[in-house]
Amino acid sequence: MVFRVFGVYCFLKGMLELNSYDLNTSLVHRKEDRYFVLALIFSVFVYLGLLVSIIFIFVIPILVLLPLFAQAIMMASIRTNGVRITPKQFPEVYETVQEQCAKMGFAVIPDVYVMESSGILNAFASRFFGRNMVVLYSDLFELIQAGGSKELTFIITHELAHIKRNHIMKQLAIIPALWFPFIGEAYSRACEYTCDRMATYFTNDADAAMNGLTILAIGKSLYKRVDREEYLLHSSQERGFFVWLSEKLSTHPPLPKRIYAIQQFAGIATTTVFKSSKIGPIVFLVIMVALVGSIVLGVVFSKAIVQFADSITETESSDELLAAASEGDIERVEALLEGGMDPNVTDGEGWTALMWAAQLNELEIASSLITAGADPDMVEHSYEETALTIALFNESLEIVAFLLEHGANPNLQDSSGWAPIMTAAANGDAESVQLLLDAGADPAIADDTDRTAADYALENGYDEIAQLLLERGEPI
Known part of the structure; x- marks a missing residue:
């Protein structure tokens, strides 16, 4: 069965383009690779199940091609309507992108676009027909005028980190896991922690990193008035099943936890402590019983599979x-x-x-x-x-x-x-x-x-x- 799994994985390798850049292991969240392997193995078993079923002819296009088609349509709309950052269009931001890409070892600088967002503060990285993209929502981009250029640099670098770690293409390989509660979300949250660390490291500004995350919580003006310790303390005291479930079903960790993780990474002293929930182990035990095979393979072979994936995706x-x-x-x-x-x-x-x-x-x-x-x-x-x-x-x-x-x-x-x-x-x-x-x-x-x-x-x-x-x- 292991060899069959590897065979299907090779079939999926066209959707994976893991970078060969040797990142400092301290920048990568300790659970990212493990969750990726777990999600990949789960997805492989789903694909194998479909391959031996008559319905796979109808399910595979829906499962794989439809999300890709929808993604392509959205990216095409952004490319035709968004404002692209160039040496002549917001040159100060273009220079920032160049500097951060040089630090992170990019061979080709991704395209960066700004688009109107109806008040939403966000940014995301994507890929469109072989070309990497970073999209900044306009309300977030206005940090330039608001004196938040360092925070904007952190946010841009965070999205570049997604591209550098190739999270976009990896997620295409684990589409079945993304549709299953908990597994795909756990991997996505680990990716966010990794990108926060990388962005903090490559900007060398933990304070701007924490401010950038606070902006996502309360906005580009009020963030300056937030008492960060009070914000983290209040969040750390929230308890209950639905609080736990809300986090586990989310693709992003709670913002206070992300700020806390940056403090831990940067060695910043804090009186706040986020304790592990007692609800999690109970639910996790049930999931382990149902998916014990996948978990064991993920733990045992995670390092070998990641190394194997790296070896088969060298730059052409x-x-x-x-x-x-x-x-x-x-x-x-x-x-x-x-x-x-x-x-x-x-x-x-x-x-x-x-x-x-x-x-x-x-x-x-x-x-x-x-x-x-x-x-x-x-x-x-x-x-x-x-x-x-x-x-x-x-x-x-x-x-x-x-x-x-x-x-x-x-x-x-x-x-x-x-x-x-x-x-x-x-x-x-x-x-x-x-x-x-x-x-x-x-x-x-x-x-x-x-x-x-x-x-x-x-x-x-x-x-x-x-x-x-x-x-x-x-x-x-």
Whole structure:
């Protein structure tokens, strides 16, 4: 049976991408790996049961694909409506994200978005077609104006820790356990404790960490008036079955317990003590009787299974090229290309290394990639952009000229008929318009709305560009 379990686990390994970063063990909550293995074994038994049942054909898509589809829809909505943090969009926060990612050893910086939240104070990490994301709710993000930048840094780092520990992908592998009371929630709570520790460690500011959690409890203004010891003392005195049950059915530990855990981790003296509930052992004993097999396997093989999972999820070489290009590391890019790396490898959204070079205006990297055979006309999936349209959008004139000189199609249209010259005209980029015209761009190309580049130039008040386009062949 153990070998069957390992076999199914290998089948699920595509959903797991455990990082190879060797974290200090003191940062990881002592129960996180154990609860993960327990939940994984439970899920494997569920999958095995479904595999020998005729209903598995109908249950598996609902159990696995439906949550993934719903997640993809939600993330797509955020990507199209949320405000993405960039060097030009809230640069101080972008710099914070870069600094924390460097400390935590990220190869590729996750996308960070801010979205309106109707007063909800929260943030979360997710993954969308191979790209990691952190989403901050706007009311929480307003801590920037409220003098809470350190607290915001803790919250951002907490979400980055979820990505670093790969909690998102791990949860996809234990979907059956997440639907079963207690098991999935226990793992999730342990993950929260781990991320609190990691965020406290990498920000090196326990006070900001505790303030950040207090903000989640009472808001971004009143948190400054909270007597922290009184808050923890009151919570530690709450007793009863429903208090215990509320915590055990929650994916997050009570905020006072999380603050208390940070105090213990940071060695901060406190008079408050959270005692273990007497109700828990009784209920836990019942669960142990029902799931004794899973528990024994989890305890005995937890370390071996985690090590096995780490060994089978090494970073793929294709990701290395994309990571090197996104970091502007010309030496790594050239070394990978010389080693035979395909210059046209893509991530889950279709981004290539050449697109990253265009995004960052890295001419040397672009030159190395083109020399190695990179295709300048490859199209990414989300917005149907090419390296040329990305360079035009960022007004990277050197890259625009280089790509056009090396075969980029100046008349390549997307599914809506949008052409590169429309991007340049709509942005008022006269130099790029001239480069495109000289390279053979057709100013008479129209999109699905029958509008041309000249129309977009006029619409945005760029009359001289519109006149240039008309003189070069646009019908009046």
